Amino acid sequence: MTGIDLVPLVDEGLGNSAYLVDLGDGRALVVDVSRDLRAVHAAANKRGLTVAFAADTHLHADFLSGAHQLGATVGARVLASANGGREFTHTGLSDGDEVDLGGLRLRALTTPGHTHEHLAFLLLDGEREVGVFTGGSLLVGSAARTDLVAPDRTEALARSQYASLHRLAALPGEVEVWPTHGAGSFCSAPPGAERTSTIARERASNPLLAAADEDAFVTALLGSLGSFPPYFLRLGELNRRGPALLPDIAGIAALDGEATHRHVDDGAVLIDVRPLARFAAGHIPGSLSIPLRPVFATWLGWLAPADRPIIIVRDTEQDLTEIVWQAAKIGYDNLIGELAGGVDAWSAAGLELTRTNLVGPDQVDGVRVLDIRQTPEFVSGHVPGAVHIELGDIAARAEDLPHEPTVVMCGHGERAMGAASLLEQAGHRDVSVLAGGPDDWVHATGRSLDTGR
Known part of the structure; x- marks a missing residue:
């Protein structure tokens, strides 16, 4: 045990972990939080904490960062790489820079690979190295993909990833490893229940650290890369500029059948989030089925256009707030409304349904x-x-x-x-x-x- 009050905030759908650290004086540090800050606020409020620091290990591709929102709304000090070119207020850190958290310290370690500007954050209690927020460098049993910046930089970043992993592996064995990406993440993490580790455990069991040399590492890492959602290629730039600020309460307008029909004629897309059996039994022709479940955001970003208005079709018991926040965390601010009364209202109005x-x-x-x-x-x-x-x-x-x-x-x-x-x-x-x-x-x-x- 580290003696540090650290709370992992796991997003099962995206396969990621953010972290909240109680600094012991009524303030908190959060690391790699998404734009959906509900879990952060709940954890902080439960402990009576104010978020004073929001650190980002890298320009995330799989979600919009909540650091900009925290900086603007609660005055959190945003910590990020000086090489990231971020266009909003933040403290740019370079290798070896330290931030006094009020007893604890955070030290920046340049660890390029997953992105060119990637930092790991080493948490120190006095001179004791407690744990390291590894973001998308050293993962539990793996390392994050290197093909999200630009195709012509994939191999060079993989070679940088090799050096970054070995730099982190040189830390004392008892140092805790707190990665952002875990099982279920399309940023590359193997299946498994463990989301945190230690340096000693990774030295002993991570197959990428066991690679014979840099070339073998690169071959293994690049050979493991699968497909990823197209929105991954957009969000890094949005995070660099700073995601648009959002109200605390998310909501969208209720649209009747006539208004919905008119929007569809003008190019809007209907996303039906009901369970598959309900969709099969009757749905609006041309609607896209993406059932509401933890992985909803991933498939919304993979299948639905980001540049056309979206109208949601749901059952009344499905949580509209959850739908809106899942969309918002991957930059889908194009939800313009929901069909009031759902499919039943559509059918009652004499409009066509189809079955699968x-x-x-x-x-x-x-x-x-x-x-x-x-x-x-x-x-x-x-x-x-x-x-x-x-x-x-x-x-x-x-x-x-x-x-x-x-x-x-x-x-x-x-x-x-x-x-x-x-x-x-x-x-x-x-x-x-x-x-x-x-x-x-x-x-x-x-x-x-x-x-x-």
């Missing part, structure tokens, strides 16, 4: 199967003969796919329904969704999945 068939795992034989999971999921085991296209690529390829009876599948059905709605938008009509995933198919049929071996 849900099928069981015993109903896919003899039908074209489209598996839209991520590549590592597909490779680990899939229905024999299944066609593989990742969900993020469906919209671009939908018009080229054959118009024939198709069952779309993923791990449980939610992503598959999103793919089916995209196919329907492109004119595909004989599309069904598997209610379940590969394990359900194995259980129902007694057959084995294809792993390519």
Whole structure:
């Protein structure tokens, strides 16, 4: 135990952790917090703390930072890399710079790789090195990807990442490792429940630290990179400029059916956040299914346009505030309203609904199967003969796919329904969704999945 009152604030949907540190004098430090500050305010209020410092390890690609908001609204001192070119008030730090937190100290360590301006923050209690906020450098069992700045810089940043990891690994073994990216993050983190570690544990178990040399490290890191949402390429610049400030209470207008129809005619997009079974039973033609769940923000940013107005369709028991904040934390400030009364009101007004068939795992034989999971999921085991296209690529390829009876599948059905709605938008009509995933198919049929071996 470190003796430091540190509170991890885990965003299960994005796979990230922010941190709040009680400085012991009524003030707090927060690290890598998102624009959705609800958890930060709740943790601080519970302890009677004022957020005095907001540190960002890097220009985040997967969420908008809340540091600018905290600086503007509660007077927090924003700490970030001097090399980041941020255009809002902050304290720019370089390697070795220290900030007195009132007993504790924070030391900046340049650790480029995930981004060119990346800092790790070493927390010191007196001269004791307690823990290090590693952001997107040293992760639990891994290191964050290096291909989000520019394609022509990916390898050079991977080589910088090698040096950064070994710099951090040289810290005393008892130093706690507090990364930002964890399991579920598309910034590259392996699966697993552990979100924090120690330097000693990472030296002993992190396969990237075990790489024979820099070239082997680069080969391993770059070979692990998968796809990522397109909004990752926009948010770094928004974080550099400073995200727009938001009111404390998020909300959007209630639109009747006529107004909704008019907005759609003018180019608005309908995002239906209801559970997949509800969407399947009846939905507005052309609407996009992205069920509200912890990963809602990721798939909203992957599938929905950021440059067109968005109207939400939900069930009354679904939390509108949650929807708006999830959208806001990835820069989707283009939610202009929700359909008042939802699908029931649309139907009551005599407006058209359509359906999507849900099928069981015993109903896919003899039908074209489209598996839209991520590549590592597909490779680990899939229905024999299944066609593989990742969900993020469906919209671009939908018009080229054959118009024939198709069952779309993923791990449980939610992503598959999103793919089916995209196919329907492109004119595909004989599309069904598997209610379940590969394990359900194995259980129902007694057959084995294809792993390519």
